[in-house]
Amino acid sequence: MAPKAAAARAQRGSGATSAESGRLAWALLAGSALRLGIFLLFPGLVAHYLSGRVELSTPVTSYKRLVEGLHLSAHGVSPYDGGVFHQSPLLLLLFQPLYYLPDVFTSAVYVAADALVALTLAKIATARKAGAAQQPPVPGETVFACAPSTVAMLYLFNPLTVATALAKSTVIFSHLSVAGALYFGVRRRVDLAVVCAAIATHLSLYPAMLIAPLALLAGGAQRRTGAIVAAASKFVAALVLLHVLCVAAYGAQYFAATVDFTLRVADLQPNVGLFWYFFIEIFDEFRSFFIVVFQLTALAFAIPVSWRFRQDPLFAGTMLVGVISALKSYPAWGDLALFLGLLPVFEDLLKYLQYTFLSANLLLYGIGLAPVFWHLWIEQGSGNANFFYAATLVYVFGQITLLFDLGTAMLRRDLDMRRPEARAHVVVQE
């Protein structure tokens, strides 16, 4: 009798958790079903309309270019000896078997990858919730009303995420490794986190910045120098190993076509970032100077930002994801989707945000007008490049506003946590 009662108690205790995991499963299933349904029911929409959108796929993430790379390597031509293919050899390896299978398998891989990202985000939220439960509660604050399943749902049903998956942009695989790195980092699984970060770096370069918050996570609350250095060196070792493997498989050419290409911004196809129009218009003498300036602006703040938010390295990682989304050389809407997907994890910051109306409007304006202006410029010829440029400028501005509103909110909440009396007083930045 006794064991039965104990089991019943345990069931009651885990009742909330099992209902939550049921909701999570439903969210993942519904999200996958939505994507698969569109893939199967409207293949024309996907193939002709979405896959060519510059807002969704860039020269480094385009699925059409991936297929070209697969086609070339299947016929014995090095895919990196040309101006079309600029994606990581890891993607070639992943898609090589799928190349010979019907399309539905490829679609399934994308759907699964997106669902996995959502699942990882939900797990990050769970882990953070567990971590926050150990800290003393802040008076007057409802902690984590936003359930992990909601986090997954907000990511899965974000139109930007859906469109990115339907366009088969390979940025999804980079997102998966970024989310994986953050999750394993929060769970203190340093080796797995470092491997995920190395893969993400190999896929799209900029996630290399994430090693700073990951190393801090590895260091723990005491920030043990040994653990931090170990994590950083493991990351470098993983990168070198990946590089050596890729050189062995595809020759040193791959490096110039992927990493170097991303840094040099060699293809000036428009995207939603700052680089393309600037480097179309810049005078040739200053080109290399400004490339260094732009890339440094994007990359240099990894360590300072991580150190500033060292109390919560996961938040620092989220900030860096936002920086990548705003300032990488080939951004797409999918990058913003990951950043927005991470935001509900920090729902306690929501009430500290000061410019939500402004940043939401800027982002909506940028997202809404980009396709319209693109149509006017490219399809109809009645507008010109400045139209689309204006939309991307506003979009990036919106991201920057949101990003730093979030950072300020974190600092402000930190003060409230440390000194609860701050709530009753006027607080200024000094």
Added chain:
Amino acid sequence: MRALLWIAALAAAGGGVAASAGSRRETFSEDLLVKPLPDGKVLLHFEFSVQRALSTGIEGQHSYRLFPRQIGEIALRYGVRELQLAFTQGGWRDKWGYAPVASQGAGAEILARIEGPPEEAARQWKGLANALSGVFCASLNFVGQENTSSPRLTFAETTNADSNGSTSGSTGGSTGSNTGGSVLKHGYLPRENVCTENLTPWIKQLPCQSKSGIAALLNPHRLFNMHFHSMGASLAAATDATSGTPVLHYKQHVSVVLDPSTFGLGSNWTLGELMDRDLAAACPVASQSTVRVVASRPDLQTNSRPDSTGQVAGHTTHTFDLQKRRLDDIGLSFGSAAGPPPASTLPAISAHRYVTGHGGISGGIEAIIVNRRAEPVRIVYLDVLPWYLRVYSHTLKVESTAAGGRTAALAPSRLLFTPAVDRGRPSSLEVEMYLPPNSHTTLRFDCEKGFLKYTEHPPDANRGFNIGPAIVSYELPVADPAASQPLFCAAANGQAPGKACAVRIYTELFLASLPTPDFSMPYNVVSLTCTVLALFFGRVFNLLTRDFAILKQADI
């Protein structure tokens, strides 16, 4: 030294010394072919060829008499084994039958086989293009890495055909055809305009220039008032037909299609009236000087009796020998109005190429190749596209519609694709396939337009970029000299009967209009983008350095 003096003395003695040692080493012949076309226009094909025995001795290498010294020295300097150069304007129409020249694509085309390892050959090629640019007053110096290709199947018929062969089986690769220590290079300038400034240096290379012989007829005012104009030169190593010794063969040609009615001429005119120049006596140093009139229309009459009559390319041909007699002019008269062209004069294969798609960046290219023969024909389709048209080779599809109207996919027997490198090399697609008898074959693939830096656009950016033609090459079996065939095949057939003759067809050019930036924007873009970047920097700096503090009551 003595040899040089001797040659100088010979040169001073003037032309007309047919028996001198110098002219024994070099022979010159000139020929004009007049062919009335079915639609009332007339084709004039001038051909001047000079042969020079190859010698290894120093005095032999540097003594030139009839052979143009500049060409000989350029060939020697840049290790050129073979060279074909053509400047073309206007399009050759299918209804005119086979083109008189191998190269008919509008613009300037240069094809050379250069000795040496690939890197060395690339350097020599650049030097060669620059040297020829000076010689012909053309923009050939714009032939660089980014518009040079090395096709492996298309020009296989050129002299090294036997050793080159189409045997290498691998797909793609970047080195191009490279056999026997020589590299084939092909450059194309679709935007090149041909004009008098190119003709003048070209005429200067002739031994008699335009003073005597049929070259006297070369009147620029008439040559450039035309429907089709092709001017060119080719250099090749060959074997002398009589002695069997190796010779260097330099051939210059001008082919024009003129409409006599443009010049107010009716159905009765003379060559002198057509060209507005007088036919002079044969060039004194020429070993052969002939005018041939092709009786392509049954109602054609010549005003004087021809010296001989034969068959060339399926037509009766009247030959007038300018060396045998002094001819003041040759008159042609036609009977009733010209009828429609008989079907047999249409070329066996014709090809056209179109741009498909709409909008600024995505699109495709579609080529239609018609086979009019009742048997399968092996063709090679070559399309060299600049890097800013990104070709997606996986989208290549070939379909063939047979005479019965049934459409089926056609599998190419060989596919060579070299992807483009941005600002490096063009993409080159070579498709070898067997066209079914009497069929229309469609070949299509996707391409995407790239975005250029604002300095890379031409001054009239919205006009677009001229894109060179696709080339379809095939071999025509010429067993029967009476069959309809290109003129150069008929000539080659005379030397080596029964051999297949390689024919090339050039499609139309097209204009690719690339999306343009706003050219007046550089300063605005620099300032606006940098503002956003500075905003980012300011915010992140603010975040990193400033902290929150509680404002003391006393401070308020």
